Amino acid sequence: MMNKIICLIWKRTIWTAAALAVFVLPCVAFAASDGAAGTSAPGNALEPKSREAVAPETALPAVSVPDAIYPGQAFLVRVCGKGLESVSFIWLAKTLTVPARVDGAEGVSEILLPVPYEEKTGRTAILRMRVMANGAIMNMKRTIPIRYKKYPEQSLSVDSRFVKLNKKDLERSKRERAETLTVLNAFTPERFWSLPFQRSVPGTLRSGVSSHFGLRRVFNGEPRSHHRGLDLRASQGTPIRACADGTVVIAADHFFSGNVVYIDHGQGVVTMYAHMSRIAAEPGQKVKAGEIIGYVGDTGRVTGPHLHLGLSVQGISVDVLPFLEKDRPSSSRAKRRGASVNAGSGENRPVASGAPATGTDISHSAASEPARSAPGGN
Ligand SMILES: [Zn+2]
Known part of the structure; x- marks a missing residue:
């Protein structure tokens, strides 16, 4: 021991x-x-x-x-x-x-x-x-x-229609995924990002996360692919800020992600902000770190309001947490509860203003990423 x-x-x-x-x-x-x-x-x-x-x-x-x-x-x-x-x-x-x-x-x-x-x-x-x-x-x-890194398992009980999509929803989500991959795989030589990334909503590393990157998810007893982002606790309507300077490349309503914004920070680094109640940016817009690009919501396939923050590097989803600033003070002193997610079946369940937000999503993990070649061979 x-x-x-x-x-x-x-x-x-x-x-x-x-x-x-x-x-x-x-x-x-x-x-x-x-x-x-x-x-x-x-x-x-x-x-x-x-x-x-x-x-x-x-x-x-x-x-x-x-x-x-x-x-x-x-x-x-x-x-x-x-x-x-x-x-x-x-x-x-x-x-x-x-x-x-x-x-x-x-x-x-x-x-x-x-x-x-x-x-x-x-x-x-x-x-x-x-x-x-x-x-x-x-x-x-x-x-x-x-080296090995352990990613825990997370079991969620969700509405079955989000696990088994009908033909129309499946086609829509595939189309949106293809459009997104094109953006994620773009590489531009100019760099706009700097580290650490700004935290998009107030909170701390310790209590501000409702669902970590990489959790191996089981929906209604069926194993699915992993969680491809970091779920940050935030109440409905909280302003969402850009992690770093960049250009908005997608600002749209997607099947899984709801109202979502992608920002290209150059040199293959892209951040995504999902489930917004309202988008406050448009494609082609240049943004600065800390600029408001939308507001926290529960659009898309979610269990409650939160911010799903994603990081793509050279077209591959990775954990954003090691690159985020540690804390960002909140004006709200609402006590945040533990990090476990108890989703139930209440998708799109509203959370009262000021109440602890414990939402997560069943998106970003329903479809497997395409296979990749090994880094640098062996
Ligand atoms: Zn998420």
């Missing part, structure tokens, strides 16, 4: 340290561990093709990746160095080119990359990079272990 607790604490410590390293430490810290200190992890390899064209001092851009990655989670990769021009990241059979931005004397290219929820664990993924620096191209790679 004690061993398990120590093991759990150790795992959490490792993950927290990795996250801190990615978010907090400056470029130079990684340069030190990549070069002179000689602490390159086993398996990390540099495959110079034209190093002779580059001065030794500038030939080794510093690359930072986490010590481990997890299914359903995204991770940040940072490449920096003098004379860095751009980096093409090759991941999940996609080549994503990010131009470097100038940061002091160095160029920096960063990207968010996803690990699909269904990804096998206990193996090693390979991230390949084509680095343009000082007029030369270097091929680099990093190997990163994919």
